[in-house]
Amino acid sequence: MLIDLIAGARPNFMKISPIIDAIQGAAAAGKDVRFRLIHTGQHYDKNMSDSFFDQLGIPQPDVNLGAGGGSQAEQTAAIMIGYEKLLFDQGKPALCLVVGDVTSTMACAITAQKLQVKVAHVEAGIRSGDWSMPEEINRLVTDSITNYFFTTSTVANENLRKSGIGEEQIFFVGNTMIDTLIKHRPRFQKPEVWDKIGLRDKEYLVMTLHRPGNVDQEEKLKSLIQEIIDHTQGLPLVFPVHPRTKIMLRTAGISHERLHMIDPLGYLEFNYLVERAKAVITDSGGITEETTVIGVPCMTLRDNTERPETITQGTNELLGTDPKAIAPSMKTLFGGKWKTGQIPEKWDGKTANRIVAKLLEIL
Incomplete structure (x- = not known):
């Protein structure tokens, strides 16, 4: 089973890294799963992109779409054209997995669905309610065409339910960015x-x-x-x-x-x-x-x-x-009166393993 992993901007890399680890672990344990890492090229400054692959131990992408800069519309179009060509030329995966809320997330989700490739959205269901934010539009569009929703919180679960998403499509797994933080903190x-x-x-x-x-x-x-x-x-x-x-x-x-x-x-x-x-x-x-x-x-x-x-x-x-x-x-x-806080449920460094286990079960 082939899964396309989409990464295009700095936050994506932190969220995708533990999913790569989990897929590699599952494959080593004899599971039929592999990934194709696709860097859309949305961020192209070295400190904003390449260094994250180096520091987080992410393998070099199988494909770089080279979308580069430009306006929101120009980036979206470049990513969609590049990813569509890839799917035509190099074959379709069983699943397109997108993370977060950047332009690459929305663009690849749309492209995949139009070619009848199922979409999983990691960090689904979060909402600011502020439509002046490009990220909010990306979230809304992506979640409107997603098949499998992996969430970071019970609030995100409820947001999805209110929008009509079925309970069988929502999986509360935790936060992959925290997986990365816990792994690399030392x-x-x-x-x-x-x-x-x-x-x-x-x-x-x-x-x-x-x-x-x-x-x-x-x-x-x-x-x-x-x-x-x-x-x-x-x-x-x-x-x-x-x-x-x-x-x-x-x-x-x-x-x-x-x-x-x-x-x-x-x-x-x-x-x-x-x-x-x-x-x-x-x-x-x-x-x-x-x-x-x-x-x-x-x-x-x-x-x-x-x-x-x-x-x-x-x-x-x-x-x-x-x-x-x-x-x-x-x-x-x-004044020393700032709140102490606590760690939210399932932000425990094991989110990516839960995601991959669920994907193996449902696919």
């Missing part, structure tokens, strides 16, 4: 910036910003960063800068002696910083899951989240996008 690597600026455990903050609502308006970005600087009690702020954010920062002339803007880091280096940080400030969804498991306070600069369990159970708080929300949250943090 291997986290100290990045160069640690010694370069003299960082010390719990005496700095990590920040990531990339969403258009935060970074595309110059005055809004300036105000957010100034509020953070003003209320972090003199601690360094380490800011691995997303390529789209770097352009706006340069245009706005944002700088400060405590704001250390660095290039994007590899998986092992970035999580070394997160694990030892006083707190993380972010507008990313995936990072809130990692901080929940690691036990690091997390402040999310968004008005909504598709991962509510990181708030109801974890260490994350949703601050919104008003810069004035930062000061009271920092007061809670530095």
